Amino acid sequence: MMRYKDRPENYKEMRLSPYKKEFQYSYVLGLFPVIELIDNLPEAIFRIVTSSKLSDSGRAVLAEKAKEAGIAISTDDRTIERLSPKENTFAVGVFRKFEGNIDPAKDHVVLVDPADKGNLGNIVRTSVAFNFSQIVMIGRSADFFDPHTVRASMGAVFHVSPLFFRSFDEYAAAAGSRTYYPFMLKGSPMESERPDISAPCSLIFGNESSGLDDSFLNVGKPLRITHGSGVDSLNLTVAAGIGMHWFSHAKNIF
Amino acid sequence: MMRYKDRPENYKEMRLSPYKKEFQYSYVLGLFPVIELIDNLPEAIFRIVTSSKLSDSGRAVLAEKAKEAGIAISTDDRTIERLSPKENTFAVGVFRKFEGNIDPAKDHVVLVDPADKGNLGNIVRTSVAFNFSQIVMIGRSADFFDPHTVRASMGAVFHVSPLFFRSFDEYAAAAGSRTYYPFMLKGSPMESERPDISAPCSLIFGNESSGLDDSFLNVGKPLRITHGSGVDSLNLTVAAGIGMHWFSHAKNIF
Known part of the structure; x- marks a missing residue:
């Protein structure tokens, strides 16, 4: 089992700023990695922001996965631009940092x-x-x-x-x-x-x-x-x- | 034997601009790599520019190697700053591009x-x-x-x-x-x-x-x-x- 940092209290509506190391959460950039995160650690992810440029098919896949996992999706180009200024990013996932438990039986x-x-x-x-x-x-x-x-x-x-x-x-x-x-x-x-x-x-x-x-x-x-x-x-x-x-x-x- | 591109005609005094792919020459940044280049491919290097911040001992080593190889050294902080704006670089070597000859006997x-x-x-x-x-x-x-x-x-x-x-x-x-x-x-x-x-x-x-x-x-x-x-x-x-x-x-x- 993974141990997760707490979500910020106002996690649904808070303004998302460029990443800093001291945050309790971080960002994953790009449609494919966001889906990978939902599939693997759904408890970690608590918000998804998309670009208006995201394709309809990409949006449909993401919406279905997010619904299953109970995660809110919003479309917000300014936030995407702020978090990923240099890249052509269409989706950002916000996730709680996590830590595993040491397993003395494993390599x-x-x-x-x-x-x-x-x-x-x-x-x-x-x-x-x-x-x-x-x-x-x-x-x-x-x-x-x-x-x-x-x-x-x-x-x-x-x-x-x-x-x-x-x-x-x-x-x-x-x-x-x-x-x-x-x-x-x-x-x-x-x-x-x-x-x-x-x-x-x-x-x-x-x-x-x-x-x-x-x-x-x-x-x-x-x-x-x-x-x-x-x-x-x-x-x-x-x-x-x-x-x-x-x-x-x-x-x-x- | 290596084949080298021609030196620019005015190679001794030309203004050195930030690197572009179409140049016949390129730059190696840092004292250690410059010395490595003189030791390995002395025919390639044709000019050395140093920062006024280069240590006396670094300058002495470089001067001796450059003299043996017949390469001119100048001190020019503005050129260093132009070629390597983000780094703390104390020496830049300017070298001709080169190409080897294929050896069918080698891996x-x-x-x-x-x-x-x-x-x-x-x-x-x-x-x-x-x-x-x-x-x-x-x-x-x-x-x-x-x-x-x-x-x-x-x-x-x-x-x-x-x-x-x-x-x-x-x-x-x-x-x-x-x-x-x-x-x-x-x-x-x-x-x-x-x-x-x-x-x-x-x-x-x-x-x-x-x-x-x-x-x-x-x-x-x-x-x-x-x-x-x-x-x-x-x-x-x-x-x-x-x-x-x-x-x-x-x-x-x-």
Whole structure:
């Protein structure tokens, strides 16, 4: 079960301002992602605004879904323009922020201080592709609910349980007995390892610039993705994708 | 050997304007990437502009490298501001665009209509990490030389031979006998395949939105990266990274 932030008291008629991190709610932009949200987390969404340019067929689909879920739809071009000034957006969904419950029996993707919203959204998309549903963010993470993150995830943020911890120790205390795989340049070659299939596992990735600090050398089994010397490191989303692919296929999930 | 575009006639004193795709030259922004360019492709770079805020030690390193390569350095804050208005840039290198020569004996990364500069730069970075030096761009590619692409590549664009073709057929006519691996959702599972080690190979990736069209089902051995049904597809840079990692490690390059 997901835990949701409260709706604002005047949620039906309040003026919608451009997104800020301190809001209890956020926006999903575009007809397809709005429908994805209604289908996956209907309790989260509490208002839908459409553009007068939305096609009749798009409006019909949206109206039916919203009715089933008991969500109000209004048409308001000025609000759309205010929330999405640069894009050709025809529908905006307003949704309560949410947080999952940690499941010690599942595999986790753990991100320590991920800084870039595009990277974070992309990693969530990859996580869903490789059947990870628990996404742990530790420390000063980019905003999981920012409309840029939501967009980069292609709606995948609505398919996972986001989990937020202040420190790795706080996370480890809640995560249960498991095998940790920190990805770092000082680790041993991932390509020579088989993932532990006797316990749940955590794949841990560090910040874009600084990676994971040396304290992670003492956490579980540090791994590196072997590559040539032409570049210092792989891009974070690429490294996370390669790590998740290795893990899910070695575990024969598919 | 690389083939270079001509320098502008008045290259020593011409006013430098914000980058446009039709220029014969482009810009690399930042002290570290400028030094990377001098070290790797000294014939390409023909002018260096620095900010008055550049540190004395940075200026000393740059001056020595530029002197060896016979390149003029000037200090000009207004030009820096014009070329890089949003960033805190202390050095800009002006370089001639270049094109490599196709090598039929090497493995190639082939990108069909890649649309996003950030993705293109990132894929070039990953290509260098996995020892691909021939990057083929086919059709309406994002601009390989745009400063955004150069930045996303972390300077890796200066480590590869870029090759440009109007169509796949034109490329295939020049590429020599080889095994083609188009990555597409209708391919067979990559994870069950071993790359051909008896011939040079090409890994082929399509556009971010449309992928590769069905005509590629008749080209070589189409492959898909197996993933769950939670998302329609992987992000292009992630898919390219997983494909290159599979290939280079199965070939035991490292």
